[in-house]
Amino acid sequence: MKGNIVVGQSGGPTAVINASVAGVYSAAKKLGADKVYGMVHGIEGFLQDKLVDLDGYLADPTAIEILKRTPSAFLGSCRFKMPKIEGHEDVYEKVFEIMEKHDISTLFYAGGNDSMDTVKMLSDYAAAHGKKQTFMGVPKTIDNDLPVTDHCPGYGSAAKYIAASMKEIIRDNESFGAEKPTICIVEIMGRHAGWLTAAAALSKGDDCSGPDAIYLPEVTFDVDKFMEKVNKLAATKHSVVIAVSEGVALADGRFVCELGDASSFVDAFGHKQLSGCAKTLADMVAAKTGLKTRAIEFSTLQRAASHLSSLTDVNEAFQSGADAVKAANEGKTGMMITLNRVSSDPYEISTSPYDIHAIANVERHIPAEWITEDGCGLNEKYIEYARPLIMGELQPLFVDGLPRHLVMKELFD
Amino acid sequence: MKGNIVVGQSGGPTAVINASVAGVYSAAKKLGADKVYGMVHGIEGFLQDKLVDLDGYLADPTAIEILKRTPSAFLGSCRFKMPKIEGHEDVYEKVFEIMEKHDISTLFYAGGNDSMDTVKMLSDYAAAHGKKQTFMGVPKTIDNDLPVTDHCPGYGSAAKYIAASMKEIIRDNESFGAEKPTICIVEIMGRHAGWLTAAAALSKGDDCSGPDAIYLPEVTFDVDKFMEKVNKLAATKHSVVIAVSEGVALADGRFVCELGDASSFVDAFGHKQLSGCAKTLADMVAAKTGLKTRAIEFSTLQRAASHLSSLTDVNEAFQSGADAVKAANEGKTGMMITLNRVSSDPYEISTSPYDIHAIANVERHIPAEWITEDGCGLNEKYIEYARPLIMGELQPLFVDGLPRHLVMKELFD
Numbered sequence: 001m002k003g004n005i006v007v008g009q010s011g012g013p014t015a016v017i018n019a020s021v022a023g024v025y026s027a028a029k030k031l032g033a034d035k036v037y038g039m040v041h042g043i044e045g046f047l048q049d050k051l052v053d054l055d056g057y058l059a060d061p062t063a064i065e066i067l068k069r070t071p072s073a074f075l076g077s078c079r080f081k082m083p084k085i086e087g088h089e090d091v092y093e094k095v096f097e098i099m100e101k102h103d104i105s106t107l108f109y110a111g112g113n114d115s116m117d118t119v120k121m122l123s124d125y126a127a128a129h130g131k132k133q134t135f136m137g138v139p140k141t142i143d144n145d146l147p148v149t150d151h152c153p154g155y156g157s158a159a160k161y162i163a164a165s166m167k168e169i170i171r172d173n174e175s176f177g178a179e180k181p182t183i184c185i186v187e188i189m190g191r192h193a194g195w196l197t198a199a200a201a202l203s204k205g206d207d208c209s210g211p212d213a214i215y216l217p218e219v220t221f222d223v224d225k226f227m228e229k230v231n232k233l234a235a236t237k238h239s240v241v242i243a244v245s246e247g248v249a250l251a252d253g254r255f256v257c258e259l260g261d262a263s264s265f266v267d268a269f270g271h272k273q274l275s276g277c278a279k280t281l282a283d284m285v286a287a288k289t290g291l292k293t294r295a296i297e298f299s300t301l302q303r304a305a306s307h308l309s310s311l312t313d314v315n316e317a318f319q320s321g322a323d324a325v326k327a328a329n330e331g332k333t334g335m336m337i338t339l340n341r342v343s344s345d346p347y348e349i350s351t352s353p354y355d356i357h358a359i360a361n362v363e364r365h366i367p368a369e370w371i372t373e374d375g376c377g378l379n380e381k382y383i384e385y386a387r388p389l390i391m392g393e394l395q396p397l398f399v400d401g402l403p404r405h406l407v408m409k410e411l412f413d
Numbered sequence: 414m415k416g417n418i419v420v421g422q423s424g425g426p427t428a429v430i431n432a433s434v435a436g437v438y439s440a441a442k443k444l445g446a447d448k449v450y451g452m453v454h455g456i457e458g459f460l461q462d463k464l465v466d467l468d469g470y471l472a473d474p475t476a477i478e479i480l481k482r483t484p485s486a487f488l489g490s491c492r493f494k495m496p497k498i499e500g501h502e503d504v505y506e507k508v509f510e511i512m513e514k515h516d517i518s519t520l521f522y523a524g525g526n527d528s529m530d531t532v533k534m535l536s537d538y539a540a541a542h543g544k545k546q547t548f549m550g551v552p553k554t555i556d557n558d559l560p561v562t563d564h565c566p567g568y569g570s571a572a573k574y575i576a577a578s579m580k581e582i583i584r585d586n587e588s589f590g591a592e593k594p595t596i597c598i599v600e601i602m603g604r605h606a607g608w609l610t611a612a613a614a615l616s617k618g619d620d621c622s623g624p625d626a627i628y629l630p631e632v633t634f635d636v637d638k639f640m641e642k643v644n645k646l647a648a649t650k651h652s653v654v655i656a657v658s659e660g661v662a663l664a665d666g667r668f669v670c671e672l673g674d675a676s677s678f679v680d681a682f683g684h685k686q687l688s689g690c691a692k693t694l695a696d697m698v699a700a701k702t703g704l705k706t707r708a709i710e711f712s713t714l715q716r717a718a719s720h721l722s723s724l725t726d727v728n729e730a731f732q733s734g735a736d737a738v739k740a741a742n743e744g745k746t747g748m749m750i751t752l753n754r755v756s757s758d759p760y761e762i763s764t765s766p767y768d769i770h771a772i773a774n775v776e777r778h779i780p781a782e783w784i785t786e787d788g789c790g791l792n793e794k795y796i797e798y799a800r801p802l803i804m805g806e807l808q809p810l811f812v813d814g815l816p817r818h819l820v821m822k823e824l825f826d
Contacts, residue, residue: 071584171483205815395808401803411587411588
């Protein structure tokens with residue numbers, strides 16, 4: 001591998017996106033790359049020529065191990081979307097100008113749907129304008145909604161955190177309830193696809209009954225059926241815990257969190273404020289049943305909990321980065337590394353580069369046949385798919401009682 | 414130790430209250446107790462004669478190890494407060510009747526303020542009525558607000574979870590902010606005492622700047638000063654993360670979460686609903702600055718996260734249970750085990766039984782001299798106090814990718 005390369009991170013961070021940077025760095029160095037640059041705050045920082053020579057941070061193998069245990073985007077992230085080419089050629093030319101300036105042959109970009117769109121746009125521009133630079137995507141998203149690939153690095157760790165935390169919440173909730181059950185509603189990320197919320201189903205086992213119902217954005221939410229379900233559960237159980245995706249919506253398209261009359265939700269500062277959907281549903285259940293309710297949101301905790309990473313996920317994130325480098329070294333461009341399932345039992349995957357055009361801007365949902373007939377649960381097909389992804393642990397390095405992270409000081413300039 | 418004993422759990426669960434039950438069981442068996450009963454749902458269940466012979470669950474030493482790794486109340490909890498004696502002698506007599514029936518010599522009760530009140534009332538009744546049965550308290554509360562004792566089992570693990578999660582949240586928040594900072598406000602439990610919120614300060618270290626401000630219920634909340642602080646931080650930083658106790662209140666006594674005009678918070682179902690204080694403050698900051706804000710609540714996660722327990726805390730919880738048994742065996746009654754700090758560096762504690770009358774219904778707050786001059790931070794004195802409490806880890810036993818728990822089936826009857 002001649003010359004230099006650059007790697008960037010984009011979109012919502014995950015617990016293992018830094019493992020992908022570690023994979024890119026390690027593989028590139030092994031293949032003889034001179035410099036491996038990191039973009040500060042993704043393509044947004046790159047356009048301002050904000051680069052860091054990663055040798056300054058990652059030359060020591062110990063640092064690579066700490067980086068694998070560091071959540072969020074070590075290099076900084078952004079939500080910058082490349083504009084359409086026509087009329088914005090200057091933005092594209094700027095990218096190539098900076099690549100030329102630093103003798104960068106390949107740009108690696110780790111991210112989800114929007115980030116893969118950046119890879120597509122840049123490689124399309126290069127092809128149309130006879131540029132020699134190449135572009136590779138490294139899959140990353142807790143949302144797990146990229147197509148073609150069996151799953152996305154980042155999902156396994158988020159799923160492990162969600163399932164483990166759900167188990168702890170269920171344990172907490174069922175310690176009360178001697179007289180009446182508390183209805184606990186847990187909101188999980190995922191506006192359009194229910195992969196993260198589905199992970200709540202993994203908490204079920206010999207030592208846990210799992211959530212009593214799971215509401216996914218793939219299934220139309222019916223308030224009456226929901227209340228019927230809650231009433232039935234409350235009548236027979238000491239504890240009721242329900243998982244709900246932030247993206248659940250009614251037949252008319254309104255999100256559940258918009259259920260309230262907008263005017264009645266105006267806050268003390270005169271602004272319309274939406275409660276989360278768990279809070280909305282918990283308030284509704286409390287009002288209609290008189291039972292004690294509790295709303296919990298995992299919020300960003302679910303995408304940053306590297307203290308509970310899945311080792312499978314960390315390793316696959318690293319491998320995706322490393323394999324993107326290998327593919328670029330073989331002359332590939334405009335592609336993303338996909339994970340292909342060879343077998344679920346024993347779990348085995350292969351990786352391969354795949355045309356980015358089939359991936360960018362396509363969203364993958366949970367197959368209908370993995371959802372239980374009543375629409376509020378996942379069946380064995382999902383468990384068979386997801387269980388291997390949460391297996392294994394990468395014990396943090398604890399310093400002063402807390403997990404140690406690697407920090408790039410340029411993020412704070 | 415002759416005859417039988419009974420142990421119960423009460424109040425909000427913690428990650429290590431089961432380790433105290435393990436300590437009671439193990440020590441009692443070692444001292445020759447015949448049966449060790451568990452109360453199902455604390456004194457509330459005990460009054461209904463709901464007892465379980467713990468040999469059925471804990472005779473195997475492996476089970477003891479799993480129990481130490483199981484969050485929440487294994488035996489079930491309750492929020493039952495003993496009524497005043499006068500006019501309710503029947504309730505008290507019922508307790509002694511059930512103790513007689515099962516040949517129970519001592520009742521051990523693990524809990525916080527209300528639970529220690531139960532121990533006090535029962536031992537007072539016994540003394541006044543010439544009963545031979547004895548009563549011992551085992552300290553437990555994430556709130557850390559019991560007096561006399563240096564700290565309470567449960568606090569160290571909650572503090573470790575809060576500090577580790579805070580670090581992950583800060584990491585997540587600072588990965589963005591290339592242009593403008595996101596203001597992230599994290600709500601932590603503690604209505605009257607700020608011990609849990611203070612734990613956010615432990616996240617500060619070589620690899621983390623820690624929260625930018627910490628608001629405790631011990632300090633009167635001033636909205637103008639808060640906004641001034643936020644504006645100042647937002648003007649200079651790429652990321653702003655603020656920790657706030659659920660109990661912060663204004664000079665007029667109103668909680669921050671009540672800041673909005675009540676009528677404007679009426680929900681879609683016609684009920685007055687309070688947002689959390691983090692949500693209230695985040696909405697206020699968004700309205701006043703136009704910056705992106707995020708509100709996060711740790712909710713019950715912070716008291717149930719045994720996957721990230723402090724080993725120091727687990728061991729002290731176990732020891733408190735075991736030492737309560739030893740004290741009872743020496744004829745003590747109406748006492749709680751306290752942890753006494755011998756030294757912070759190296760960390761060393763001793764334990765001793767202490768008169769319950771000095772403990773029940775007394776609430777301990779953070780000393781004023783541990784709070785920074787500006788009122789929104791903790792100084793080195795707090796760190797020196799709290800750091801040893803979060804040291805060490807007890808790795809969960811992972812089965813199918815998730816921490817294994819021990820479950821008592823009688824909780825579900």
